[in-house]
Amino acid sequence: MTGSARLTVRCAMELVTAGRAEALEGRGLNTSYRLAVGGRTFSVKVHCAERSSDAEFRRIRCVDAALRGTAWYPPVGDIGFHAAERPRLVVVRPYAPGEPSDDARRHIAQVVEVLADLAARAGSVTAGEDLVGDYASPWLSGAEGERALVAPLLTGEWRPLARAMDDHLDESRAAASRLTRPDGLVVHHGDLHGRNLIGGGSRPLTVIDWDEAGLSRRPADAGKALWLSCRLGRGDFVLDPRALRRFLTLSHARLGVPYASAGDLARLGALWFLPRHGHVTLLGRRDTGLGPWYLDWVARFWARYRRNTDLIAATAAALGA
Known part of the structure; x- marks a missing residue:
């Protein structure tokens, strides 16, 4: 491989197996490595076996x-x-060299421009329906089954999380349905947040971590980015009023999101914070501490949900007026 401008999967995995790759920190289901070969540095993402499928292969190729x-x-x-x-x-x-952003509020304008690009680029995509889906899809097609599967995990200290699911699932599903457009196909990143925005000097931001990439018929990326771009800090979910106002203003101008739909956009994004049995189980298989960590994280989201949605409603009303 020395001097080569291209690293193949076969050669990459030989080097990973030989211990010549640097494992990168992460709490997701997949494993990332950094590998220097032939004067170039590569990112190698090894997907977990349970999520390694032909459909995933074709989704990534389609998005690429x-x-x-x-x-x-x-x-x-x-x-x-x-x-x-x-x-x-x-x-x-x-x-992508550089540092991830610890405060996505500084990059709201860039995030919205990425969202606009993702929508525009979908016009050239030809793909089957099996490549169309996002985090809201399982809750729209099988909410009762998903809720029943996760129920055994939400006992003891996680009972408030179960109550939050029961209190807000129906309204979030209704919002997702209202925002679904049969002809509104967009390219879907799946996880736009600060740690996936890499900056370095004068170089434009690079968006990394395309594990969940695919296609969607609703603004799922924008709904999730609202929560992850406007919070005061990582690990918490108190929304920053100024950041929220900027996000809604730019989403209205660049994405055409009506201010009256801001509440629905937030409720759509909230579906991502509903725990699913399969996800929690796979996290636990990777590391026994990851399942409780994740449940605590999403529980904090729901503990602040009502106060945050009140702020979103008031901000959108003021902007709309």
């Missing part, structure tokens, strides 16, 4: 074809399956 050429997107260098034990999807991209 749509987004190549944008200044903030690291294109796929190689993609394929590695079958040491169970087949795992592996994606090789150029590594």
